[in-house]
Amino acid sequence: MSFLILGRRSTQLSRIPTRELFLFSCSFSSQSPNNSISNYRSTIFYSWYNSSNRRNKGFSSIFNGRAKNPSGSIWGVRFLSSEAAVEPTTADGLTVEGIIAKNWNILDDSEDDWKSHASSIAQSVHLIKKRLKWKRLMYRLEVLSAQLNKADLWDDPVHAGKISREHGSLMNKVEDVMAIEQELVEHIDMIKLAREENDPELESESVKALLGIRRNVKEKELEALLSGEHDNCSCFIEVQAGAGGTESMDWASMVMQMYKMWAQRKGYGVSVVDEMPGEIAGIKRATIKVDGENAFGYAKSEVGVHRLVRISPFDSAKRRHTSFVAVAVIPILGDGSTHVQINESDLRIERYRSGGAGGQSVNTTESAVRITHIPTGITASCQNERSQHSNKASAMAVLQSRLDQLEMARQAQMNAQHTQSLTEISWGNQIRTYVLHPYRMVKDLRTNYEVSDPDSVLEGDLDDFILSYLSTSIDKDEE
Amino acid sequence: MRLTKLSERRLRPACVSKKMKLSFIRPISCCSVSSPATSVKPQKPIFLRPPTFKTTISDLQKWHHWAKSLISSVGSTFLELDNGPDSELLLRELNWLVEDAIETPKSFLQQPHKNYNDNSSVAVRASLEQLYMLWKRRVEERMPFQYVVGCEHWRDLVLSVQEGVLIPRPETELIVDLVDDAIKENGELREGLWADLGTGSGALAIGIARILGTSGRVVATDLSPVATAVASYNVQRYDLEEKVHVKQGSWFEPLRDNEGEFVGLVSNPPYIPSKDIGGLQAEVGRHEPRLALDGGASGMNDLIHLCDGAVSMLRPGGFFAFETNGDEQSKFLVHYIETKKQGNFSKVKMVSDFAGIKRFITGFRGR
Ligand SMILES: C[S@@+](CC[C@H](N)C(=O)[O-])C[C@H]1O[C@@H](n2cnc3c(N)ncnc32)[C@H](O)[C@@H]1O
Numbered sequence: 001m002s003f004l005i006l007g008r009r010s011t012q013l014s015r016i017p018t019r020e021l022f023l024f025s026c027s028f029s030s031q032s033p034n035n036s037i038s039n040y041r042s043t044i045f046y047s048w049y050n051s052s053n054r055r056n057k058g059f060s061s062i063f064n065g066r067a068k069n070p071s072g073s074i075w076g077v078r079f080l081s082s083e084a085a086v087e088p089t090t091a092d093g094l095t096v097e098g099i100i101a102k103n104w105n106i107l108d109d110s111e112d113d114w115k116s117h118a119s120s121i122a123q124s125v126h127l128i129k130k131r132l133k134w135k136r137l138m139y140r141l142e143v144l145s146a147q148l149n150k151a152d153l154w155d156d157p158v159h160a161g162k163i164s165r166e167h168g169s170l171m172n173k174v175e176d177v178m179a180i181e182q183e184l185v186e187h188i189d190m191i192k193l194a195r196e197e198n199d200p201e202l203e204s205e206s207v208k209a210l211l212g213i214r215r216n217v218k219e220k221e222l223e224a225l226l227s228g229e230h231d232n233c234s235c236f237i238e239v240q241a242g243a244g245g246t247e248s249m250d251w252a253s254m255v256m257q258m259y260k261m262w263a264q265r266k267g268y269g270v271s272v273v274d275e276m277p278g279e280i281a282g283i284k285r286a287t288i289k290v291d292g293e294n295a296f297g298y299a300k301s302e303v304g305v306h307r308l309v310r311i312s313p314f315d316s317a318k319r320r321h322t323s324f325v326a327v328a329v330i331p332i333l334g335d336g337s338t339h340v341q342i343n344e345s346d347l348r349i350e351r352y353r354s355g356g357a358g359g360q361s362v363n364t365t366e367s368a369v370r371i372t373h374i375p376t377g378i379t380a381s382c383q384n385e386r387s388q389h390s391n392k393a394s395a396m397a398v399l400q401s402r403l404d405q406l407e408m409a410r411q412a413q414m415n416a417q418h419t420q421s422l423t424e425i426s427w428g429n430q431i432r433t434y435v436l437h438p439y440r441m442v443k444d445l446r447t448n449y450e451v452s453d454p455d456s457v458l459e460g461d462l463d464d465f466i467l468s469y470l471s472t473s474i475d476k477d478e479e
Numbered sequence: 480m481r482l483t484k485l486s487e488r489r490l491r492p493a494c495v496s497k498k499m500k501l502s503f504i505r506p507i508s509c510c511s512v513s514s515p516a517t518s519v520k521p522q523k524p525i526f527l528r529p530p531t532f533k534t535t536i537s538d539l540q541k542w543h544h545w546a547k548s549l550i551s552s553v554g555s556t557f558l559e560l561d562n563g564p565d566s567e568l569l570l571r572e573l574n575w576l577v578e579d580a581i582e583t584p585k586s587f588l589q590q591p592h593k594n595y596n597d598n599s600s601v602a603v604r605a606s607l608e609q610l611y612m613l614w615k616r617r618v619e620e621r622m623p624f625q626y627v628v629g630c631e632h633w634r635d636l637v638l639s640v641q642e643g644v645l646i647p648r649p650e651t652e653l654i655v656d657l658v659d660d661a662i663k664e665n666g667e668l669r670e671g672l673w674a675d676l677g678t679g680s681g682a683l684a685i686g687i688a689r690i691l692g693t694s695g696r697v698v699a700t701d702l703s704p705v706a707t708a709v710a711s712y713n714v715q716r717y718d719l720e721e722k723v724h725v726k727q728g729s730w731f732e733p734l735r736d737n738e739g740e741f742v743g744l745v746s747n748p749p750y751i752p753s754k755d756i757g758g759l760q761a762e763v764g765r766h767e768p769r770l771a772l773d774g775g776a777s778g779m780n781d782l783i784h785l786c787d788g789a790v791s792m793l794r795p796g797g798f799f800a801f802e803t804n805g806d807e808q809s810k811f812l813v814h815y816i817e818t819k820k821q822g823n824f825s826k827v828k829m830v831s832d833f834a835g836i837k838r839f840i841t842g843f844r845g846r
Contacts, residue, residue, distance in 0.1 A: 277567065349833050350833055350834070350835070351649075351832070351833035351834045356562045357804070357805060357836075358648075358650055358805070358832060358834050358836055358838070359648060359650050359750070359802065359803075359804060359805065359832075359836075359838060360645070360648065360747075360749070360750060360751055360763070360771070360772050360804070361751060361755070361759055361760070361763060361804075362562065362648070362760060362763065363623050363625075363646060363648075363760060363762040363763045363767070364564065364568070365564075365568060365571070365572055365575075365624050365625070366564075366568055367649040369833055384571075385632070386575065386632030387631075387632040387633050387634055387635070387636075387649065387652070388649035388652055388833070389633070389634040389635060389649075389652050390632065390634075390635065
């Protein structure tokens with residue numbers, strides 16, 4: 001028995017869910033078609049195989065030729081339709097939901113208590129599934145699998161690539177969660193077994209492993225907040241000063257600075273695309289580009305109106321002022337997404353601040369352009385590059401994203417609020433207040449999260465605001 | 480068709496003798512590394528120099544602070560005087576100078592106001608004295624910013640420029656787009672021989688060479704030895720020695736060998752009327768070479784010469800694009816071509832720049 005257990009440990013319990021391993025375990029599946037775990041793995045293998053071959057058109061024929069397992073069902077579909085059979089359970093029939101129902105006390109993770117670890121892991125898994133909108137996700141996966149199995153899929157390689165990418169990314173998420181569940185029940189089995197066999201070393205090893213999983217899955221809770229279709233994209237952040245002259249223009253530049261610093265802290269690339277300075281201080285409006293994984297997923301929490309209360313340094317009478325700034329965030333869709341087609345002939349490209357004769361008579365480093373998309377009236381401009389050509393290219397990128405955003409809003413694929421452009425954001429839609437006088441505080445009006453140190457927030461310490469917003473807005477959605 | 484043959488034949492004897500003479504006199508004008516010692520040595524732009532100078536953050540901040548105070552004293556006086564730069568533009572230029580001159584510009588620019596006692600050292604591509612001197616010349620002598628940093632960002636290129644060479648203008652970028660459109664319509668143009676007349680820094684020649692096919696070539700000519708030296712340097716920097724040949728000489732003269740073989744001609748010749756030169760913006764009038772600007776009494780001496788010469792240089796179906804001073808010159812030239820060069824060209828038209836000024840004329844050699 002203990003020999004057998006060791007054997008299991010080496011292949012399953014201590015298994016790291018790497019793709020190589022899944023590949024390996026797949027080779028068993030055709031020999032043991034009735035083993036549900038093998039089927040589960042072969043599905044995962046299929047997803048790995050599929051995502052690594054998505055650019056290879058020739059792959060489709062291999063896939064169609066070999067996709068069926070001996071019982072005749074297609075891997076992906078079988079996996080999904082036999083989900084119940086796959087649900088991980090302990091030897092004595094305890095499921096992850098079952099663990100939650102036991103209501104074991106969750107103690108601090110420094111306590112060596114396996115029930116506490118197990119309970120915490122089960123709670124996290126539950127939360128993650130909720131955040132991922134599990135049922136919807138599984139349904140989507142089923143739809144995608146069905147499409148992937150169509151014989152004519154690769155007749156349209158662009159569409160096929162999109163489907164296969166989405167399937168791959170959803171599959172990764174499912175794979176992750178199910179691997180955690182599997183490990184959880186296996187370790188519980190192991191602990192019970194160790195007790196029966198009186199093997200404290202084995203038991204403590206598994207308790208330790210549970211602790212590792214518990215910490216790891218806590219981090220995954222956060223990741224699961226960013227599961228929206230475009231969350232992983234880079235984005236543009238736009239800021240516009242409200243009424244109130246120099247004071248609110250100064251506030252706009254403070255807000256912009258806050259985002260630049262936030263983005264730098266997160267290791268994102270930041271570049272100013274467009275900036276319209278105020279006459280005396282601050283900015284009227286500005287656009288920055290934030291480059292990096294999940295930039296949009298986080299920054300979208302900032303959409304809305306930000307309010308500042310302070311004694312204005314621009315008021316000689318030292319009165320208290322309230323000013324407003326609107327923030328919009330636009331995802332920059334990756335190459336895999338469908339972009340709105342822009343017709344050259346629909347564009348009007350103008351030079352900004354072109355005074356005088358131009359050409360040889362003028363020497364200037366000012367080469368800003370504004371591009372207008374005539375059918376929609378949407379404009380974009382860029383002035384921070386050093387050549388007109390690059391300014392035009394940057395402005396085109398902004399225009400493309402704005403048009404894509406408009407199209408997304410039209411298709412209502414995203415939370416309506418996040419697709420709003422700067423001009424559509426109502427000044428009534430206040431999301432956060434920053435008070436510097438008479439007391440000091442920053443408070444998010446959506447979550448009631450608040451801190452008493454505005455300076456650190458204005459220096460880009462925004463993550464807590466963002467995460468509390470993301471979790472409240474997602475977790476309150478009932479599935 | 481027969482007419483051109485005749486004129487070609489008539490030209491030939493003169494051509495040959497000139498060529499023979501030239502082969503004795505003319506220095507090696509192709510962009511070879513072995514240019515004679517007498518030729519102009521191109522200067523390296525600041526951003527390409529090694530960061531061999533060491534200075535402290537605090538000294539650099541003092542310089543930066545001084546440079547900014549110089550800027551704020553300008554306000555909008557230059558703008559009102561001759562449409563020169565205002566302080567906002569100068570501030571942006573100062574940031575670019577910092578970007579070009581300091582090895583780690585980001586960390587410096589992000590906290591310029593913090594403290595003045597930071598004695599940690601920074602690596603810089605020009606000495607502090609040079610930085611003071613350069614910025615002083617920028618503001619007090621109105622030296623163009625591009626001569627200060629030794630380069631101009633043009634299209635997706637960074638071209639080396641120095642006094643004696645015209646700084647390529649943003650308007651001129653569009654000529655490359657016009658060529659691109661023509662190439663897309665007629666694939667033969669992609670693989671043929673092009674000429675950029677009066678190449679200056681080599682901007683057009685390089686921009687075009689980069690969109691031509693593998694067998695496409697560009698001959699770039701200029702009368703100015705500084706221009707040919709700088710153009711050759713830029714061609715080298717973009718690894719285009721195979722594709723772009725820089726030759727010194729007046730307009731079509733260096734091209735006589737290939738008369739009638741060109742699939743495309745582009746040029747941004749001097750086009751400012753002589754009487755306007757005195758009133759130019761200081762950056763242009765005081766610093767840029769007159770040879771690059773002055774187009775004679777009407778401003779169109781060279782443009783007319785180019786229109787005349789294009790007939791015999793271009794192959795049937797070949798494309799031309801010339802930059803002009805604006806609406807008036809463009810209209811005149813289109814009319815000139817339609818009446819005086821009747822039948823030689825087709826699809827002659829004017830094209831506007833992004834300011835809405837009819838900046839270019841384009842057309843095709845008739846087939
Ligand atoms: C307005 S600049 C254009 C430079 C460059 N093509 C550009 O667009 O930046 C005109 C150029 O024509 C050159 N040029 C003037 N007279 C010339 C001539 N007779 N033959 C050849 N080039 C000449 C000048 O030296 C100058 O480089």
